[in-house]
Amino acid sequence: MNRSTPIRLVVIGAGLVGQRHARHAFEHPDIELAWIVDPNPNQQALAKELDCRWAPDLDSVPASECQAAVIATPNSDHLSSGLACLERNWATLVEKPVADTVENGEKLVSAFEARGLPLLVGHHRRYHPSVEKAKELLETAALGNAVSASLIWAVRKPDSYFQAGLWRRKSDGGPLLINFIHEADLLVGLFGPVQEVQAMVSHHARGSSVEDSAAINIRFASGVIATAVLTDAALSPWSFEGASGENPNIAETGISSWRIGCTAGSFEFPALRVWTDAQGEEGDWSRPLKHEVIETDKVNPLHEQLTHFASLIRRESTIPKVSGRDGLEALRLVEAVRTAARTGRPVLAGGPAQNANIV
Template structure:
């Protein structure tokens, strides 16, 4: 039996998400934690706990060692500069989402990585969720017929101390559009293809901060399907991925709630309950549905993302979530911000048509149907 090469990975950033990555790297027999990059004094305890060297910067890391890969779990404002430093060093990098603070900055990083031939992945880890994968398979194989309507919600209540601890969250840029919607935009792109136009209305009535707390959106997909999406971090509800998917045990959850409903010409699918209703015969409201729950074998999406990153580093796979994907999801969010500001419909810039790398053919999961041109 052939033994896979152990991949040495350094993590930049030892905050909450950084420690999630660090723990999984240390617990995977095919990956090795080579070091931690973080100038904060608290990072010393984390590095000592795992018995790895601590570096104050990526420059220090690359002067001392050349890891096989780097995971950037730094604050958003450092994603582009850190990503460019990894690209310059020729080291494959997984950048936490969002890929950048602006689409223009993201485009610089993506173009640099492509020109250098350095793998760039974006940490939209839900793409590695078995729930999203099975939903994508059902939709992509035509199980619902042609998708015509998408209904999505991300309704949850952030506690008051969330804003006391981080006063910047009360200011423009600190609301749920930039912080939370990036996840939903990527999920819906993966399931239903590109979003080409958005309209939005935002309100700050619930809290009265300078930033929005509730947003209503309409979405137009390249396929012609239409969608609505409700987003609020002031809503006492459980209609969000975190509180329905059961993939993050830190949140309470409701097993019988969906956050997405995808409806086609022959059936509909609720996600994440995976309740599937389809017509066996004529598609008519006079006819009964056949109902079932699609079976899903659960696994940890963050652990799956790490295994995939290691496979990309070894040259066994192409990135499932590319830099172009991260850029395109950010473009959707920026379009929502502009639509909410102006009250008009905003076109989302089209992604470029990508061709597979000569290095290897892409490894797809069913969560990315052919409707997406990015992967």
């Protein structure tokens, strides 16, 4: 495919995330935003603003008019829209999670693999340089062996967020599938296969059928233990989005939400404030510490994701940064969390979870 010819793209779903994808596609030099598909006729105004066409459903878009798609619909629609894109021979970027269940995700991923078409999953945090640097610190054991990690994701979503999409009060609209799925992708990406999961959830703050809060313990095959606390009902400065400033809907705080402990030092993440022995020796609890901040470039991850997507479509890159299989690993972890919370029992890799292998 000629690099000078923009890739004609359709954005399916024009909610909060879909609108962001559409605006980035409109501004991206490698992309030509051709269509916005959304059943809400009010989204015609967005299409007009972004100089593209609008359709209420995918059947109204001729397959020959596009080469690629972004799926930003509710989770339960990812499989059906994904298969529809595959029928049209469109490379596809599907928002996280890859599907609403591992079973449906496996169907989608396998179908794209059989056709040989690019399928990219929208775990956009992977495009932050700070993520690559954290992975380097851990893989090179620059701070010794990883021991523990703790993270908090705590924001208060406004009432309008739920009023705009009633599905967000139901089974696939809670912070586990909407928000922790991103944390799950990073946890597996940084620490590898999961061995055991324990969890509890609460519906107390909002009273909806879906959880609004959760506490999670994870043991990895490497021996690392991680804890995660998340809620969409608490006002706090602790979230990855707040730390990175990546989401215009979440106020930037610059305060890291992760702490990663290693035998010879620790670091905050994503800000990469690194703590080590003040004298550069082995260190213990009796000795003073020093810290330094590893500076990384600040990027717009959705823009970088589109750049990578275009390179996959043009076959300039052959390995997706976040493949369908990667998306499945994150979804398996979330399903293990939900199973552990529902049963009140630990979920073991190869054990009694709905999906025998967590990762």
